[in-house]
Amino acid sequence: MSEKVFVTGAGIISALGNGTDATLKALLSGHSGIGHIRHLATEHREFPVGEVKLSDAEMSRMLDAHYPVDGLRTVLLGIIAAREAVASAALSEADMQRTAFISGTTVGGMDKTERHFKNVFDSNTATEDSLEMKYNDCGYSTELIADGTGRFGMVTTTSTACSSAANAIILGAGLIKSGIADIVVAGGSEALTKFHLNGFNTLMILDHDRCRPFDRDRAGINLGEGAAYIVLESERSALSRGARIMAELSGYANTCDAFHQTATSDDGEGAYQAMRKAMDMAQLSPSDIDYINAHGTGTPNNDECELTAMQRIWGTSLPLFSSTKSYTGHTTSASGSIEAVICLLALQHGFVPGSLGWKNPIAEGGEPAASTTTGLKLRHIIDNSFGFGGNDSSLIFSRYTEANE
Numbered sequence: 001m002s003e004k005v006f007v008t009g010a011g012i013i014s015a016l017g018n019g020t021d022a023t024l025k026a027l028l029s030g031h032s033g034i035g036h037i038r039h040l041a042t043e044h045r046e047f048p049v050g051e052v053k054l055s056d057a058e059m060s061r062m063l064d065a066h067y068p069v070d071g072l073r074t075v076l077l078g079i080i081a082a083r084e085a086v087a088s089a090a091l092s093e094a095d096m097q098r099t100a101f102i103s104g105t106t107v108g109g110m111d112k113t114e115r116h117f118k119n120v121f122d123s124n125t126a127t128e129d130s131l132e133m134k135y136n137d138c139g140y141s142t143e144l145i146a147d148g149t150g151r152f153g154m155v156t157t158t159s160t161a162c163s164s165a166a167n168a169i170i171l172g173a174g175l176i177k178s179g180i181a182d183i184v185v186a187g188g189s190e191a192l193t194k195f196h197l198n199g200f201n202t203l204m205i206l207d208h209d210r211c212r213p214f215d216r217d218r219a220g221i222n223l224g225e226g227a228a229y230i231v232l233e234s235e236r237s238a239l240s241r242g243a244r245i246m247a248e249l250s251g252y253a254n255t256c257d258a259f260h261q262t263a264t265s266d267d268g269e270g271a272y273q274a275m276r277k278a279m280d281m282a283q284l285s286p287s288d289i290d291y292i293n294a295h296g297t298g299t300p301n302n303d304e305c306e307l308t309a310m311q312r313i314w315g316t317s318l319p320l321f322s323s324t325k326s327y328t329g330h331t332t333s334a335s336g337s338i339e340a341v342i343c344l345l346a347l348q349h350g351f352v353p354g355s356l357g358w359k360n361p362i363a364e365g366g367e368p369a370a371s372t373t374t375g376l377k378l379r380h381i382i383d384n385s386f387g388f389g390g391n392d393s394s395l396i397f398s399r400y401t402e403a404n405e
Helices: 020-029 056-063 073-088 110-122 128-136 138-147 164-177 194-202 235-241 269-282 300-314 332-349
Strands: 005-014 099-104 154-158 183-190 226-234 247-256 291-293 320-322 380-387 391-398
Touching (some): 005 164, 005 235, 073 099, 073 183, 073 226, 099 332, 110 128, 138 154, 164 183, 164 226, 164 247, 164 332, 247 269, 247 332, 269 380, 291 332
Antiparallel strands (some): 183 226, 247 391
């Protein structure tokens, strides 16, 4: 179990743009991708969202995608991000055959289901519409993303709400450390749907303005969509391939306090345990952490409880922290991998994204980075992803140097 896990590739698409270059440029410029709904067919157009700026038709043309992929937004987003990750890691066809693909999602093919459900519901017999319902399955989306990316040796799905993509990465690292796989492409994909938007609206946690994570006057979430995958690789495989090593996945943990179906416990126990256990695995002390990419949804419950969990570890002398959901919206099941790619960019380029919209602290010592800070030499970054049911995950990405060999 001593095998190191390296990151050798990354791909992303979100409201900030298509690809790592576009994402980096938007983050450094302090540009938010959150805006008015353009593509989702909903009557609730009063809510700002982090929508990918491409239509299904535009993405289908980019990918030369046909039925059923052209009608599944989660799949289209996933293929775009997964192809970039595979290309950036320079994986050959032979490499792909020994590579596992793990994708996190909860919405899956819900957008197609929404287009056909009424006809199925109103019919007493099997119809062509009923055949379309099979694409709702989360695993079906993963299989189609994998098919559109390459010939993988193994394909599987994680679905743990907003920690899905982070848990895909944790599962991938486990496969490498146990010797089951040498290379894993892991992450998640999630498209905005009416089910998605209406569900969070029912919970009354959507903000009618742009979200303000960790602000005293925060009012809720802006939903987003997108996909991101990172390529995890064993130390042995990465060095033998001469792969470009972006970072080391030095620690990770998944905990579940099962406090409530949706809410976080007041003392942030699940979040606290996830961060502590990730640091223990990485053999790091709290003072070693240079930046925390917080879950930071902008809801009254999450932000206060996450801040409590951080202050249980660092007191009021917190490392730099921020929430990048003010840039992308909350991409739910894909958030763990989208924010993992953002953390990798921060590590490589020496910057911390500011928390857009933040003005007033929740509590003393609880001030996030208000604006983007550049020129930093970051060594260790924590990436937090917390899901419904108290399923909480933390990842630690560490700077790689030749001395690590």
